[in-house]
Amino acid sequence: MASIAFIGLGTMGLPMAVNLVRAGHDVAGFNRSPGKTAAFAEQGGTAADSARDAVRGAEVVITMLPDSPDVEAIADDVLTADGALWIDMSTIAPTTARAVAERGRAAGVRVVDAPVSGGEQGAIDGTLSIMVGGAAADVEAARPVLDVLGTTIVHVGPAGGGQTVKTANQLIVAGTIGLVAEALTLLRAQGVDLEPAVEVLSGGLAGSTVLNRKAPAMRNHDFTPSFRVDLHHKDLGIVLGSARDAGVPLPLSATVAQLMAAARAQGHGDLDHSALVLVIEQLAGLNQD
Structure with a gap:
């Protein structure tokens, strides 16, 4: 010991x-x-x-x-x-x-x-x-x-290899959260029942740990933090800085970084990063009550 x-x-x-x-x-x-x-x-x-x-x-x-x-x-x-x-x-x-x-x-x-x-x-x-x-x-x-x-x-x-892999992890997680948020917003706008929709999506190629863990919070607007928007905003800054240092363009990561920055600017920094769905819903003009 x-x-x-x-x-x-x-x-x-x-x-x-x-x-x-x-x-x-x-x-x-x-x-x-x-x-x-x-x-x-x-x-x-x-x-x-x-x-x-x-x-x-x-x-x-x-x-x-x-x-x-x-x-x-x-x-x-x-x-x-x-x-x-x-x-x-x-x-x-x-x-x-x-x-x-x-x-x-x-x-x-x-x-x-x-x-x-x-x-x-x-x-x-x-x-x-x-x-x-x-x-x-x-x-x-x-x-x-x-x-x-x-x-x-x-x-x-x-040295530094672990952090480089973590930047890749964070861009994949943030990008997937963004896509799950967009999918749920689209389904909601079309009047689809979200719970069975997520169930069938989880069983196919679209299934992922992010979908399984974050979709329920997005559906219910329960953003009790397990990983805060503020921290993911910070991590995406590291992602883009590392990409700049390496001369690697990351256009999708740059977009989701802007969406995460918007969530933070709207006062959601202390919420779970699944609160990114609030930004997508707002862009769609959906009632967030």
């Missing part, structure tokens, strides 16, 4: 850290919002007063933070953990992941980038899909910890 520091106890991070405690690891958790740290302590973890306090003596440091600047801001604290393995599970720019890995090498800290897919339920169930970038030996060292958190764990390449 490992001594683990877990920094970032949000919607995803808290259940992930709790699963590590339940697996028998010694986990010290820290979050900028003290209430999250207290909630972690109530479920068997050790509450740390600061990030630096959390990483003191840790063999493994896991960060689950909102964006690239957050990871960069915490790096000085994490890199005090000489000889530790830093598993960054945030979704950040691939360029940031590579820069953090380089800083880690200079400081004697091994770094892998290991962003996840599967949403809050996947974090709770320990069934996340984890795409891992870094040196092969470091990825293997991280695997016993990652096995607690996910069921699909794949080494996809060197």
Whole structure:
């Protein structure tokens, strides 16, 4: 069992850290919002007063933070953990992941980038899909910890590789959400009963995890967040930035990024990303009551 520091106890991070405690690891958790740290302590973890306090003596440091600047801001604290393995599970720019890995090498800290897919339920169930970038030996060292958190764990390449695959994941998810929103809006405008329509669509080639998980929320306008519009808006910015850096045009991704930006501009940033359907319904002139 490992001594683990877990920094970032949000919607995803808290259940992930709790699963590590339940697996028998010694986990010290820290979050900028003290209430999250207290909630972690109530479920068997050790509450740390600061990030630096959390990483003191840790063999493994896991960060689950909102964006690239957050990871960069915490790096000085994490890199005090000489000889530790830093598993960054945030979704950040691939360029940031590579820069953090380089800083880690200079400081004697091994770094892998290991962003996840599967949403809050996947974090709770320990069934996340984890795409891992870094040196092969470091990825293997991280695997016993990652096995607690996910069921699909794949080494996809060197530092930054995990984040590059995550950008692909996020553009596919956002694009599919956009198409599901358009399909439901079309069906609704034609007076079709949405529940059986989704049932038959799910059984054919149009079926997908996104359709199964997000269509009910769109039908019922229940946008309790499992992944917020604000975060997907951020991720699509990373997608387009990475595409620009690589000289790759992504016209469909650019369109869905604009729709996600519209959802955010309309005040839906704290809602689940399935709230993208509200933008499509508004464009169609449908009553959203």
